Amino acid sequence: MRIFDPHIHMTSRTTDDYEAMRAAGVRAVVEPAFWLGQPRTAPATFRDYFDSLLGWEPFRAAQYGIAHHCTIALNPKEANDPRCLPVLDELPRWLVKDRVVAVGEIGYDAMTPAEDKALAAQLQLAADHGLPALVHTPHRDKLAGLRRTLDAVRESALGTERVLLDHLNETTVEEAKDSGCWLGFSVYPDTKMDEARMVALLKAYGPERVLVNSAADWGRSDPLKTRKVGDLMLAEGFSEDDVDRVLWRNPVEFYGMSGRLVLDVAATAPTHEGNSVLRGGE
Numbered sequence: 001m002r003i004f005d006p007h008i009h010m011t012s013r014t015t016d017d018y019e020a021m022r023a024a025g026v027r028a029v030v031e032p033a034f035w036l037g038q039p040r041t042a043p044a045t046f047r048d049y050f051d052s053l054l055g056w057e058p059f060r061a062a063q064y065g066i067a068h069h070c071t072i073a074l075n076p077k078e079a080n081d082p083r084c085l086p087v088l089d090e091l092p093r094w095l096v097k098d099r100v101v102a103v104g105e106i107g108y109d110a111m112t113p114a115e116d117k118a119l120a121a122q123l124q125l126a127a128d129h130g131l132p133a134l135v136h137t138p139h140r141d142k143l144a145g146l147r148r149t150l151d152a153v154r155e156s157a158l159g160t161e162r163v164l165l166d167h168l169n170e171t172t173v174e175e176a177k178d179s180g181c182w183l184g185f186s187v188y189p190d191t192k193m194d195e196a197r198m199v200a201l202l203k204a205y206g207p208e209r210v211l212v213n214s215a216a217d218w219g220r221s222d223p224l225k226t227r228k229v230g231d232l233m234l235a236e237g238f239s240e241d242d243v244d245r246v247l248w249r250n251p252v253e254f255y256g257m258s259g260r261l262v263l264d265v266a267a268t269a270p271t272h273e274g275n276s277v278l279r280g281g282e
């Protein structure tokens with residue numbers, strides 16, 4: 001089973017995780033820029049973080065034979081912090097980089113006017129840079145959050161076929177599917193979506209445009225959830241081709257719209273020295 005985890009925060013994970021992921025079949029990941037838990041106090045801390053997503057983390061992943069790409073954005077939560085907003089003006093410096101395969105994760109957290117503004121601005125940046133967008137849907141008020149997200153997408157210059165809506169569940173899947181966007185599901189250890197519910201959704205709605213991720217980060221999470229979904233799909237009667245479509249070909253097709261996906265790790269493995277070359281300002 002070959003696996004592409006389209007949403008995982010490897011910065012927060014250990015080398016044990018990389019080893020276990022590789023053994024489970026993970027060959028590629030996308031790491032979205034997000035909130036580190038500790039609030040940032042200045043735009044400069046984003047610069048170092050974005051550089052690490054483009055330099056240090058792909059270097060670490062390559063040690064385990066895993067191709068690493070990232071998405072770059074001001075995350076929804078910190079869109080509410082005036083100390084962070086200036087980074088919006090700096091994003092174009094990173095959005096032109098080779099390993100950046102989407103703008104993300106963007107979207108709504110508490111659905112504030114500040115989040116409206118940051119979302120609209122970043123959907124426009126995606127359109128301007130020919131990139132797709134990874135759009136997180138809020139964990140509270142899910143259906144209202146999805147509808148407001150879809151309004152923002154429809155008002156933007158980005159077609160729905162270039163948008164991946166993430167953290168979907170039973171309450172949001174139908175409207176999300178009807179929108180023409182790609183459908184992302186994050187499978188967690190004990191809350192929100194689990195693998196049995198995920199497989200039930202695949203039975204009900206089919207594998208078209210569906211991506212499954214672990215969204216593993218600094219909280220309780222499991223970087224092997226993608227594999228566990230694949231195993232359960234097979235046990236419940238899905239074909240190996242269906243599993244390959246959901247866990248490999250769909251993410252390859254979605255992020256491939258960037259024109260920047262390189263899945264041959266050996267050909268592209270960054271060196272540690274490469275970090276300085278990758279710095280955003282140069």
Ligand SMILES: [Zn+2]
Nearest residue numbers: 032034105215
């Ligand atoms: Zn995330």
